[in-house]
Amino acid sequence: MTSTHDAPPTFRSNGLINQAGNAKRRTSDDLPPFLGQYIPTFTEHDRRRAVTSQESDWKRYGRQVGHGMQHWAQRARNLRIRDFLDVRLALVLIWVLVLWWGEEVVFWRTVGDCAWERWEEWPREASPHHLVLIADPQLVDPHTYPGRPWPLSTFTIWYTDLYIRKSFQRIQERLDPDSVFFLGDLFDGGREWSPPAAEKDGSVDKRWRKYGQKYWMKEYKRFSKIFFDTWLRGGVTRQRTNERKLIAGLPGNHDLGLGNGIRLPVRKRFNAYFGAGNRIDIVGNHTFVSVDTVSLSAKGQPDSATGIQTPDDIGKYIWEPTEQFLHQAVATKARAIDRHLRMQSGRPQHEAMDHAAIELEDPRAHTIASAPHPETDIPSIILTHVPLYRPPGTPCGPLRERFPPSKASAGSDDFLEKDEPNAIHVQAGEQYQNVLTSPVSNAMVELIGDVTHVYSGDDHDYCEIVHREYTSKGGGIKEITVKSISWAMGVRKPGFLLVSLWNPLDTRGKALSAQKTTNQSHLCLLPDQLSIFIRYAWLLALTLVVLAVRSARVVFRNTYPSKEANGLILPMSIPMRRKEDIEPHSSSSSTLDPPSLNGLAVRSTAGRPKSPSPSNGYGYTPPVDIDRGGAPKTWHNIDLDGTGTRRPPRGFGALILETRRSIGVVAAPVCVWYAWLLWNS
Helix, strand or coil: CCCCCCCCCCCCCCCCECCCCCCCCEHHHHCCHHHHCCCCCCCHHHHHHHHHCCCCHHHHHHHHHHHHHHHHHHHHHCCCHHHHHCHHHHHHHHHHHHHHHHHHHHHHHHHHCCCHHHHCCCCCCCCCEEEEEEECCCECCCCCCCCCCCCHHHHHHHHHHHHHHHHHHHHHHHHCCCEEEECCCCECCCCCCCCHHHCCCCCCCHHHCCCCHHHHHHHHHHHHHHHHHHHHHHCCCCCCHHHCEEECCCCCCCCCCCHHHCCHHHHHHHHHHHCCCCEEEEECCEEEEEECHHHHCCCCCECCCCCCECCCCCCHHHHHHHHHHHHCHHHHHHHHHHHHHHHHCCCCCCCCCCCCCCCCCCHHHHCCCCCCCCCCCCCEEEEECCCCCCCCCCECCCCCCCCCCCECCCCCCCECCCCCCCECCCCEECCEECCCCHHHHHHHHHHHCCEEEEEECCCCCCEEEEECCCCCCCCCEEEEECCECCCCCCCCCCEEEEEEECCCECCCCCECCCCCCCEEEEEEECCCHHHHHHHHHHHHHHHHHHHHHHHHHHHHCCCCCCCCCCCCCCCCCCCCCCHHHCCCCCHHHCCCCCCCECCECCCCCCCCCCCCCCCCCCCCCCCCEECCCCCEECCCCCCCCCCCCCCCCCCHHHHHHHHHHHHHHHHHHHHHHHHHHHHHC
16 A cells, blocks of 8 residues: 655646756645645746846836836826816916016016106107116125025026016017116226236125126126027017117216225226226117216215225326216207218208318318307206215105105195105115215216216116206106116015107207106116015925825725726736734644635635654745845735735835825926026026
8 A cells, every 4th residue: 555655746837947856846745734825826927027127228228218208108198087177287387387487577567667658648640759867787796794604695696687588578579669778886896806907906895806808708798698699599570770760878887996994996898798887878869977986985985994085186097087978068059969960951060160271370270160159948957876965864756666755744645745664765884875975965966967867777666856056947857766677685585777858859959848847757666676586485384285186085085096006907916914914823733724815715624634843944045035135025015916016015105105206296397387487588
């Protein structure tokens, strides 16, 4: 009779093969039946993964990319209408609209609201000359915020340039001005960047000595890219481009310094690249007289430390050229007006000279005949960086942003005649002076003559007053201090001034219209950039809250997609249970059938003879794989179902993971859209 030990026992088949033996027998062939049920079943997918891990990195990456493309292609084919109702898609659409509004629409709308026809009050037949006055761009540089750390400093420079460029571009597109005048302070630290002739000047602060001519040229190219290039592009489609004019030669105290603090090499460099600071231009039948008042302030300038007025001889080389220009202003205006009237009537610009030989002794050989001074109706307008003198406390009016005017009494519509908070403070310091001195202001107005308006800068905020102490056709000289165009100059709403000029003349320069005024102006405000950033911040906070709530709803309601939802109808393999999931059995049940594991009944071994087991086991060691994090994979965490993914985290970890995924889904398209808006601007 054959013993039961002679016949090879029948064990459960599995995929592990013992490569040590010559016959390549299965490991399960050497194990008793009650241990066969604990051996995991390795699928074909596991074998492929083992082979793949030995391939080169680029092949593995290519396979992953291919699988990813197939995955997204399958998802695209399976899209349904309710898939577009996801809250993340709604957030993306909201961000797209808000960013478009903050970067494009708000600039287009605010500048468009200042259209000439909305505020001009000329007769229908009028064809006015449109002028834009821009004050204090003060391109941000290391001198502006010396203590601001990187990358905040770089972001401030970049975004301020972007703001100014977009504003000036919208001015060209929506308003299409005929002329643009700058009122000084083109740079912020221009006076500190020494030219080669002054690099060894000891008066320069040690912090700025490393910035020299090379850095100033970089800033000049930066200014040209923002303003000059945009201006040239704006005139391409214009029919009469010869009437367009851009004047940027008027210096400010941040460009040259102030008074005795001006260095001649710095002023020569500025005039070489931007033009003369003292000049006369006929624009719209008005005479615009630009005066370098930062240099003129050196005459009799009080010492900033002691307050004692310095003698006129000190710093004469600084203020003397401007004073000479003022003494010759009347004759220079007459020649400019004569040329202008000749051009309008179609005659040559200059009077024909007599072709005759003149002896050297003849006085005519040493003099040039000056142009006549005809009585014309062409008013004069002064352009100065520093405002004219006014008594302390002179209010600036209701359009001043920082401190609105104060009422004379409760319930009254009248404002205080002296309102210190609403006024420009009459004070001076090192390299700055809020207003000109009274002697300089009086001399400038008297020497130019027939002044009706004054436009100034320097203060960064709007101020409108009437100087009653000066005689004029309008009962006084109206001065407007123009707002800064930069949002980094202490004002929430930057701006610029629109000036409409209409003064029809005959060939002799006499007015053809009975209009009381030939000059109308309008303050145009630009968007509040800080308010736009605050809106972005609120929307970001709302986005994070909404995504966190959505993630909590997904996690704690068990809305993870199941395998059936991924297209798997039946499971291809059965994952092993953890050891703690298996209930321990008492010794009394050893003769009974083992419990059912993983839903599969185990073969009974109660009636079969048992062979002795070796004390050190059967020579089988479960495979150990190393996780990416460095931890060994055991039966508790090894992937046995062939999906290639671990069991998803639960609780707070799952909430964090889902929130991160949702933020990525929303942030990716939003960042691309925002980058495109900034690039397109």
